[in-house]
Amino acid sequence: MTIKRLKYAIIFFYLALFVFLGLYDERLNPELAHELAKPRPKVVEPGNAWLAMLGIDAPAGTSSVAAGEKQIRDLDRAIRGGKSTAEIISASFNDKNRLALKGKLPSFYGKENTGILAYVTTHPDETATLCRDNADLLDRYEQLLSLARYAEPLAYGDYAPVPRFASTNQAQELKMLRIAVQAYHGGTTAALTELQRDMNYWRFVASSSATLIPKFIAFRALSFDLRVAAEIAVSGALSKREQMLIQEILKPFDKGENSVAGVLRREALYDHYGLELTTWNTLKPWSPARLIFKHNATSNRLYAYFDEVARLAELPPQRYAEEQKQKAMKKIGLAALYNSMGEILAQIAIPQCFAYIEKGHNIEGLRRLALLKVMAHAENIAPERMQAFIDAHAADLGNPYTGKPMTWDPKARRISFPKLSEDGSVELYL
Amino acid sequence: MPPSISLLYRPAAVRAKAAECSVFSAVGLNALYGMLIIAAVGPSMLQMFTSGFVFAVTLLFGPLLGFIVSSVYPRVEMTIGKMLGGAATLDELYRLFAWSFLPAGLALLLDTMFTEKSFIVPISFFLLILCGIRNYCSNIIATQQFTRVRGAVAIILTLVLFFVLLAAGVGLITTLFRWGMGESVSAIVSRP
Structure with missing residues (x-):
């Protein structure tokens, strides 16, 4: 082989590679396609x-x-x-x-x-x-x-x-x-x-x-x-x-009320629609961005990430607390070869999911604190007996993440439980 | 001293080796350098990307980086050299580019292999890079048949022009991206 042939072979190889990577896009995830095909509720309707x-x-x-x-x-x-x-x-x-x-x-x-x-x-x-x-x-x-x-x-x-x-x-x-x-x-x-x-x-x-x-x-x-x-x-x-x-x-809250699983899945649809209107329909046909920002691949990735986080959000709080410790940050894989912009966007578009999931569990915890306060008042529980009272209700009104009793601070006359990922605690004064 | 070691610090030995070996070996070396450059930043990429992706980028685009730089730089060198009365051909400059930077390639290899860095690795890295630069500068002067001063001017002008071309290329691509995006993103971002 002469050096000229090698040169042309290398040029041809990379041209073919770039054309393939530039044009290739994944098939839209069938679950996502099914969700997108569902009729959306009308917004401009009486009583909305x-x-x-x-x-x-x-x-x-x-x-x-x-x-x-x-x-x-x-x-x-x-x-x-x-x-x-x-x-x-x-x-x-x-x-x-x-x-x-x-x-x-x-x-x-x-x-x-x-x-x-x-x-x-x-x-x-x-x-x-x-x-x-x-x-x-x-x-x-x-x-x-x-x-x-x-x-x-x-x-x-x-x-x-x-x-x-x-x-x-x-x-x-x-x-x-x-x-x-x-x-x-x-x-x-x-x-x-x-x-x-x-x-x-x-x-x-x-x-x-x-x-x-x-x-x-x-x-x-x-x-x-x-x-x-x-x-x-x-x-x-x-x-x-x-x-x-x-x-x-x-x-008690039912799952639809305090769980963020449903909204996380719908956020993926929201992002898809957003990309449709703001990016896919306004990107110029000749834009180099089209080579590294693929419609289906990006939507698939957003949907997969949100779905994974939604599954975590569906877990009971104690199981969630255990799984959350093991969760490693998701890394971008081979899809970045043909969709680098989309993969990075999907990565950064996922919100601070742990803190958001925990908002739902924290509101349940606050409900338990409120009920403890009401019951302690109804039963005339003196401050010195408060700890025993809280301990007795660990099973039904305990810390949602650990199942242990809520924390009682006799000086401040306050019951609380620590937040899981964020600093601070959810507190209620008696 | 084994002949291969003299390639690290003797420019004359490098010139002889470059002339003796086929141009395919220069192509191979340039491809290897490109892969080593990407491999050197690989560990930091692993924080965000999987190892599969980093490996694929190293294997697919490392050689491309080497080919592009080794195609453009000697051409710039030849253009500047001809303007200053140099005698080197493109083939000579291409081979010298590959073989002169052998110590730099070795430095990148050391950097990739040794993740636990004692003081020896950075010192060796620095010395090898210096050897590579010295080899290249010396060989350019010899092959172009320049005086030292003219050779230094040629090398500096080549470096500056290369970076100007690089900046122009990056600017062109950035401009194409911006024009192609339209007003959608900035309008959304600046929304009250």
């Missing part, structure tokens, strides 16, 4: 709570549902009209004359153990002012609680507007202030009935959420509900009806 949360801070005088609906219709029109990405995003973004919170909400249940009942007792004027000045926001929140449907716009991917959940959180806190005032003035039954209504709504959102952010917003709201319920329950003697309401509020 997600739309109401989207428009909760719409200008005064407009309906939150109508405002949310308008945003989605504008977005849809912009996408179908082939607008640029910047125009599509601004079509669903409305920053004019938003309904903002008037005044400042105090923070509750932090390190200083500031309960909401204690606040309304010592700050009646401030409470009344907050509720009066934010009557519009409160009314919208009440309307939200009456809605029985929930559907997120998964098919818009990254283009989907994200509700300003801060306004929803503030509205819930205002509602809790109102409930606390009711309980303080002797209307405990009415207060707990309203609290149960709030709890049921957020359990419904938690189990219906399609993506992670609304699920975590629901967890935050449920966490507030649990703490308010525990505080009201120990504020005085409860009637039989009130005890039943407390038991109903503090009933």
Whole structure:
């Protein structure tokens, strides 16, 4: 063989290699294809709570549902009209004359153990002012609680507007202030009935959420509900009806409510739709990125990663705690030869899954803490007998990750359990 | 001293070896150097990539890296050399490029083999690299029939022009990527 022939052979080999790697794409995972083929629930439908949360801070005088609906219709029109990405995003973004919170909400249940009942007792004027000045926001929140449907716009991917959940959180806190005032003035039954209504709504959102952010917003709201319920329950003697309401509020979560497995799988679909709209349809045909960023391979990898994390999320908390210790970081394999950009994107797109999975287990742990607090009060457990009481309930109301009793701090009068991956613990003051 | 050892530090021995051996051996050496460069960064790649991927990249793209660098650099050297009145042919420069950097190849091999590094390995690495550079510079001057000063100017100009070409290539590819992406990514990222 002459050097010239060797040169041509090498050139031909690498040309063939690059053409193959540049053009090759995997077949779409059949499970993913099946999921994508399922009809998506309609978003613009009467009574969709997600739309109401989207428009909760719409200008005064407009309906939150109508405002949310308008945003989605504008977005849809912009996408179908082939607008640029910047125009599509601004079509669903409305920053004019938003309904903002008037005044400042105090923070509750932090390190200083500031309960909401204690606040309304010592700050009646401030409470009344907050509720009066934010009557519009409160009314919208009440309307939200009456809605029985929930559907997120998964098919818009990254283009989907994200509700300003801060306004929803503030509205819930205002509602809790109102409930606390009711309980303080002797209307405990009415207060707990309203609290149960709030709890049921957020359990419904938690189990219906399609993506992670609304699920975590629901967890935050449920966490507030649990703490308010525990505080009201120990504020005085409860009637039989009130005890039943407390038991109903503090009933165990079902898997759909506190597990993030479902939303993790749907996040893969959300990312797929997002890539479809923002990248695959806008990449120029001649772009070199098409050689190293493959449609099916990237979607397959995202789906596989999320599915693996979802299986971990489906485990009971104690088994999860054991498996989580053994989990090594996933590495990128041979697929990076033909899909390097996609493999790296899939790797970094997977969120901090352990912390997210644990949010679901932590809310269950908080429920157990709340129930322990209520039961300890009902049974008149003195501080010196508290440890024995907690030990006796290790099996049903213990640390969700270890099955051991919760931790009792007699000085701070606090029960808690340590978080698994993050620093700190989930705490409840008695 | 065995003849092979003299290839590490005697430029004349390197010139003789380069002329004596077939050009296929130079091709093989350049391919090997490319693989050793990738293998040297392999351990850090293993944090993010599987060993299978690292091995495949080393085997498939290492030689390509060696071929590209060893094709471009001598051509640049020849162009600069001709402008300065040099006498070397492309074939001579290509062979010298491969054989002169034998010590550097050995340095990369040591770096890949010895993961537990005592002080001997980095010192040996540094000395071998220096030998390779010295061999190459000396052989260029001899083959081009330059004076030392002219030879130094040729070598520096070649190095600078090579990096300019490299930067231009990287810039072109980056620009193509950016134009090809469209406004979607930046628009999403800058979303309020």
